[in-house]
Amino acid sequence: MNQKNPRRALFLFRLDLRLQDNPALNYIAENYDEVLCAFVHAPSEEGKWVAGAASQSFLHFSLQQIDQTLQSRGGNLYSVEVDSTLEHIQDLVTRHDIQGLFWNRRYEPKLIERDRQIKEHFLEKGLEVKSFNASLLWEPWEIKNQQGNPFQVFTPFWKKATSLGEPNSPQKLSKNIRFMKVKSDSLDSLQLLSRLGWDRGFYEHFHCGEEAAKKALDVFAPKGARYQSQRDLPSVEGTSRLSPHLHFGSMSVREVWHRLRKTQESTRSNKERAEIDVYLKELGWREFAHHLLFHFPMTPDRALREKFAQFPWVKNASQLRKWQKGLTGYPIVDAGMRELWATGWMHNRVRMVVASFLVKHLRISWLEGAKWFWDTLIDADLASNTMGWQWAGGCGADAAPYFRIFNPYLQGAKFDPEGDYVKRWIPELSALSKKWIHAPHEAPEEELKKAGIVLGKTYPFPMVDHKEAREAALLAFKQLGG
DNA sequence: TGAAATGTTGGGGCG
DNA sequence: ACGCCCCAACATTTC
Numbered sequence: 001m002n003q004k005n006p007r008r009a010l011f012l013f014r015l016d017l018r019l020q021d022n023p024a025l026n027y028i029a030e031n032y033d034e035v036l037c038a039f040v041h042a043p044s045e046e047g048k049w050v051a052g053a054a055s056q057s058f059l060h061f062s063l064q065q066i067d068q069t070l071q072s073r074g075g076n077l078y079s080v081e082v083d084s085t086l087e088h089i090q091d092l093v094t095r096h097d098i099q100g101l102f103w104n105r106r107y108e109p110k111l112i113e114r115d116r117q118i119k120e121h122f123l124e125k126g127l128e129v130k131s132f133n134a135s136l137l138w139e140p141w142e143i144k145n146q147q148g149n150p151f152q153v154f155t156p157f158w159k160k161a162t163s164l165g166e167p168n169s170p171q172k173l174s175k176n177i178r179f180m181k182v183k184s185d186s187l188d189s190l191q192l193l194s195r196l197g198w199d200r201g202f203y204e205h206f207h208c209g210e211e212a213a214k215k216a217l218d219v220f221a222p223k224g225a226r227y228q229s230q231r232d233l234p235s236v237e238g239t240s241r242l243s244p245h246l247h248f249g250s251m252s253v254r255e256v257w258h259r260l261r262k263t264q265e266s267t268r269s270n271k272e273r274a275e276i277d278v279y280l281k282e283l284g285w286r287e288f289a290h291h292l293l294f295h296f297p298m299t300p301d302r303a304l305r306e307k308f309a310q311f312p313w314v315k316n317a318s319q320l321r322k323w324q325k326g327l328t329g330y331p332i333v334d335a336g337m338r339e340l341w342a343t344g345w346m347h348n349r350v351r352m353v354v355a356s357f358l359v360k361h362l363r364i365s366w367l368e369g370a371k372w373f374w375d376t377l378i379d380a381d382l383a384s385n386t387m388g389w390q391w392a393g394g395c396g397a398d399a400a401p402y403f404r405i406f407n408p409y410l411q412g413a414k415f416d417p418e419g420d421y422v423k424r425w426i427p428e429l430s431a432l433s434k435k436w437i438h439a440p441h442e443a444p445e446e447e448l449k450k451a452g453i454v455l456g457k458t459y460p461f462p463m464v465d466h467k468e469a470r471e472a473a474l475l476a477f478k479q480l481g482g
Numbered sequence: 483t484g485a486a487a488t489g490t491t492g493g494g495g496c497g
Numbered sequence: 498a499c500g501c502c503c504c505a506a507c508a509t510t511t512c
Contacts, residue, residue, distance in 0.1 A: 232483085285483095348483090349483085352483070356484095391483090400483080400484085401484090401512095402512090403484080403485085403511080403512045404483090404484050404485080404512095405484070405485070405512090406484070406485085407484080407485060407486090410484085410485075411484090470485085470486090470512095471512095474512060478512080484512105485511100485512085486510100486511085486512080487509100487510080487511070487512085488508100488509080488510070488511085489507105489508075489509065489510085490506100490507080490508070490509085491505100491506085491507080491508095492504105492505095492506090492507105493503105493504100493505095494502105494503090494504100495501105495502090495503085496500105496501085496502085496503105497499105497500095497501085497502105
């Protein structure tokens with residue numbers, strides 16, 4: 001090591017907001033003397049799908065955590081907002097005598113192209129430039145069917161992926177790494193936070209950063225043995241609630257995978273092992289989503305199944321608004337939409353129900369739903385959001401068949417039998433007995449009175465009739481030809 | 483990672 | 498004792 005001319009690397013943080021199991025940082029630790037850690041925010045380069053408001057808020061606090069961690073280790077996070085990432089990197093390279101440029105990959109089509117240009121440019125300038133995988137268990141291009149094509153159905157995809165062997169183990173960061181401390185704009189100048197402060201409620205339910213993510217995994221891992229039995233009950237914390245951390249990379253998916261594997265090994269119960277497999281498969285759906293986004297880069301904006309370009313989606317702003325605000329008159333739908341607004345997150349079972357309701361009962365385009373989720377979810381992820389909505393809309397890969405229409409009453413009765421979830425998010429229904437909690441409009445006058453509910457005033461009547469809406473949806477989807 | 487309609491079966495009441 | 502009907506429970510098919 002030469003103290004006078006240290007080898008310096010520039011590391012760009014993206015969706016990998018952690019120090020542990022961060023392959024690019026590990027590479028730097030092995031090969032460089034010092035590293036400048038930067039977050040170069042260039043929203044104009046993300047195109048139409050620039051991060052939504054909720055997601056930006058989570059990003060802000062995650063970056064704050066990174067900065068604190070780096071400061072406690074003698075460095076800091078250099079953060080800046082720019083129009084051109086490439087030009088700004090050029091500045092940094094010159095200013096700080098940088099010899100290597102490293103990052104962990106993103107998989108959004110526009111960013112793949114941007115990063116390709118950056119890599120080409122700085123390789124030409126004689127820098128060492130490398131990108132790594134911090135986000136996925138397998139790279140999207142590693143998994144192919146027998147013809148060498150990408151999969152469009154989950155089950156064979158997952159079979160193939162898991163047949164390739166266990167994903168890599170997480171790697172600890174070398175203690176020898178030296179972080180640079182440089183002058184930086186304040187994080188606030190990136191203006192990631194809404195001035196309205198509507199995001200405050202999020203942080204009663206979720207915490208940002210690597211430490212918080214570690215705690216969340218500690219909470220979830222032992223519960224993995226009951227994942228299959230509990231994951232569909234929105235009133236119970238039976239899911240991992242790791243999605244924002246997996247999106248922003250404050251938790252490594254490899255870490256999650258191997259932790260759950262360990263839990264699996266420590267039990268003798270076949271049943272428990274199978275329950276954990278169901279969770280690992282959910283990580284598989286996340287992989288599948290990235291696979292689809294990579295191989296079908298138009299899907300954030302267009303249905304994968306092309307005939308859906310002709311589908312007569314309904315344009316109805318006032319109905320869309322009712323759905324967004326949780327005023328549909330269907331308690332399980334409204335509870336979900338309000339949980340989303342209040343916490344920036346929604347239980348997955350309920351995501352499927354509200355999505356089916358928008359797309360089937362209201363026949364409003366999946367794209368409207370995708371946009372709303374994009375803006376309100378702290379875990380908004382282009383790959384998962386696109387796949388999920390096209391699944392619900394029946395217009396994507398391995399999508400729900402057109403005739404699969406969730407009945408909100410039955411979904412409520414089945415997965416929230418006591419009505420606890422509905423009551424938590426719709427306080428105006430909290431005094432209603434569980435017998436009517438999912439269909440207040442069918443409750444006897446007397447029951448409503450007792451519960452202080454005046455339909456049409458304190459809680460809406462169903463905005464559409466279930467049976468009629470269902471039949472209209474069947475007809476419309478059937479006319480498209482399945 | 484549905485729901486509703488339709489079909490089948492089998493036990494019990496009853497003439 | 499027997500056949501018939503009713504209907505719940507379960508299975509299948511249809512959307």
